[in-house]
Amino acid sequence: KPTTKNLRFSDVDKFLSSIGCKRSTKGGANVVFEYNGHTWGMHPPHPRPLIKTSYIFKIRKFLNDSGIKQLIEEGEDG
Numbered sequence: 001k002p003t004t005k006n007l008r009f010s011d012v013d014k015f016l017s018s019i020g021c022k023r024s025t026k027g028g029a030n031v032v033f034e035y036n037g038h039t040w041g042m043h044p045p046h047p048r049p050l051i052k053t054s055y056i057f058k059i060r061k062f063l064n065d066s067g068i069k070q071l072i073e074e075g076e077d078g
Contacts, residue, residue, distance in 0.1 A: 003053050003057070006050060007051045009045055009049055009051055013031065016033045016035075017033075019035075019068065019071075020035065021033040021034060022035070028043075029043055030042065031043075031044060035062075035067075036066045036067050036068075038066035039062075040061075042055055
C-alpha cells in the first residue's frame, strides 16, 4: 500500500473529529481519539506539521480496528 509523505496532523484531526471520534488531550499536548471502544493518539508533530510514516500505519490500524474504514467504504457504495 502506498503511503503518503505529506499528511498533516491538522487534516487527520479535522477528519476524525468530523466523523464522530471523541477527541481528548492527555499529558500536555498528546491528542487521543476514541471511537467504538478503540483509541489512537499521538503528540502532534512540530515544528513541521507532517505526520511520520510510522504514525500513518497506526492511523490505518485505528481506522480498521474501530470500524471507521468499513463505514467509509459502505458510504461510498450507497
